[in-house]
Amino acid sequence: MAVAGCGTHAVQILDRGGAVVAAANVLTEIEWTRILDGVSTARAVINPDGDCCNRLGRLSTWAHRLVVYRDDRYVWDGPVTGISWSLGQVELQAQDVLAWLDRRVIHENKTFTKVDLAEVAEWLIEDGYRPDDPGHSVQVVGKAGVTGSREYFRNVGQTLDHLSQLAEAGIDYTAIGSKVLLLPEDHLVAVGRLSDADLPDGLDVAEDGAALVSRWVVVGSEESGAIGEYGGVDPYYGLHERYVEMNEITDNESATEAARARRRASLPVPVVVDTQQVTISPLAAIDVPSLVPGWCLDVTSASTCRVVRQRLKITGLKVAETAGNGDTPGAESVQVQVAATGAETP
Numbered sequence: 001m002a003v004a005g006c007g008t009h010a011v012q013i014l015d016r017g018g019a020v021v022a023a024a025n026v027l028t029e030i031e032w033t034r035i036l037d038g039v040s041t042a043r044a045v046i047n048p049d050g051d052c053c054n055r056l057g058r059l060s061t062w063a064h065r066l067v068v069y070r071d072d073r074y075v076w077d078g079p080v081t082g083i084s085w086s087l088g089q090v091e092l093q094a095q096d097v098l099a100w101l102d103r104r105v106i107h108e109n110k111t112f113t114k115v116d117l118a119e120v121a122e123w124l125i126e127d128g129y130r131p132d133d134p135g136h137s138v139q140v141v142g143k144a145g146v147t148g149s150r151e152y153f154r155n156v157g158q159t160l161d162h163l164s165q166l167a168e169a170g171i172d173y174t175a176i177g178s179k180v181l182l183l184p185e186d187h188l189v190a191v192g193r194l195s196d197a198d199l200p201d202g203l204d205v206a207e208d209g210a211a212l213v214s215r216w217v218v219v220g221s222e223e224s225g226a227i228g229e230y231g232g233v234d235p236y237y238g239l240h241e242r243y244v245e246m247n248e249i250t251d252n253e254s255a256t257e258a259a260r261a262r263r264r265a266s267l268p269v270p271v272v273v274d275t276q277q278v279t280i281s282p283l284a285a286i287d288v289p290s291l292v293p294g295w296c297l298d299v300t301s302a303s304t305c306r307v308v309r310q311r312l313k314i315t316g317l318k319v320a321e322t323a324g325n326g327d328t329p330g331a332e333s334v335q336v337q338v339a340a341t342g343a344e345t346p
Contacts, residue, residue, distance in 0.1 A: 006332050007288060008070070010072075011024045011044050011067060011069070013059060013084050015057075015338070018135065021055055022055040024052075025088070027045070027050070032076040036172055036294055037173060040098075042078065042093075042094045046092070059090075064080045065079055066094040079175060098160060104131075107131060110151070111150075111249065114148070115149075116125065121173060125163065135180050136184065140183075141187065143184065144170045149254045167248070169263065171183075181262075187294055190297060191287070192287070192291075193299075194301075195291075198284035199280065199303070203274065204304075213231070213241070215239065216231055216266075217229045219246070226249050227255055234267060235267070272340075280334045296312060297338055298337075299311075317335070
């Protein structure tokens with residue numbers, strides 16, 4: 001049985017062609033994250049030794065990639081987006097492979113008519129990377145199960161913004177290393193269990209009242225005149241309405257499906273469980289590299305007044321390790337954020 005353990009990290013810096021530019025022989029701090037429907041980050045602090053200083057002094061943002069390994073397993077990859085050189089150390093900030101899509105626009109006109117949203121998302125990703133591919137792959141874990149009609153125009157809108165709009169209509173995405181995963185919002189496969197014994201310092205359970213919406217109205221492109229709605233007065237929460245424009249939608253049916261997906265994510269009030277600054281016990285029966293946003297954890301906790309016994313979707317992960325010093329030993333912390341799916345723990 002896998003356990004969280006106390007991982008040891010290593011990093012490499014690669015150029016655009018994949019060649020190793022430098023390896024961090026003395027890595028004093030490392031932090032990497034994963035996030036659902038967004039761009040994750042990593043941070044590494046290196047004490048240069050030997051000719052490593054010269055190599056690190058020639059690094060440039062976006063021209064080089066930071067690659068992170070935990071116990072020799074590849075866990076994170078993405079472009080360096082910030083560098084700070086100071087006396088005796090170099091600090092690197094990086095974002096995952098999706099960051100490039102935030103700097104790409106649509107490259108050709110494209111129309112989709114009543115297709116699964118996973119097909120649309122895959123096209124957006126491939127179109128974004130096509131003119132200058134940093135090295136990526138796409139894995140469709142499962143179809144969205146939501147169909148829609150969409151229209152995109154060359155040079156109009158950032159690719160990542162379009163992908164984020166789809167994520168609000170029935171499809172999820174995340175980056176693991178250089179791979180982009182696409183999966184349905186109702187993906188409920190569990191990769192482990194957590195109980196109060198695995199969280200010795202407790203956890204935080206919160207309701208996000210600002211996210212409550214009982215009725216959505218979605219308007220498509222002006223040319224199509226598309227409009228859709230879903231929901232109404234909830235007998236428990238009352239009426240909470242939101243209006244949103246999604247200019248890529250071209251028919252009423254697609255607008256209604258988008259409204260339905262948004263309502264599904266906003267009613268009942270979203271509940272989030274966060275381990276915050278509390279690290280998961282090294283003895284917890286989970287495999288840290290398998291904590292991928294979009295998959296689930298079965299969480300059982302009675303440590304707060306809000307008792308939790310649910311299968312919860314992983315929405316974020318943060319792993320950090322410090323090397324320590326003569327007085328303080330180094331340590332790894334693993335923090336996870338999960339959100340309600342509506343499924344009970346088996």
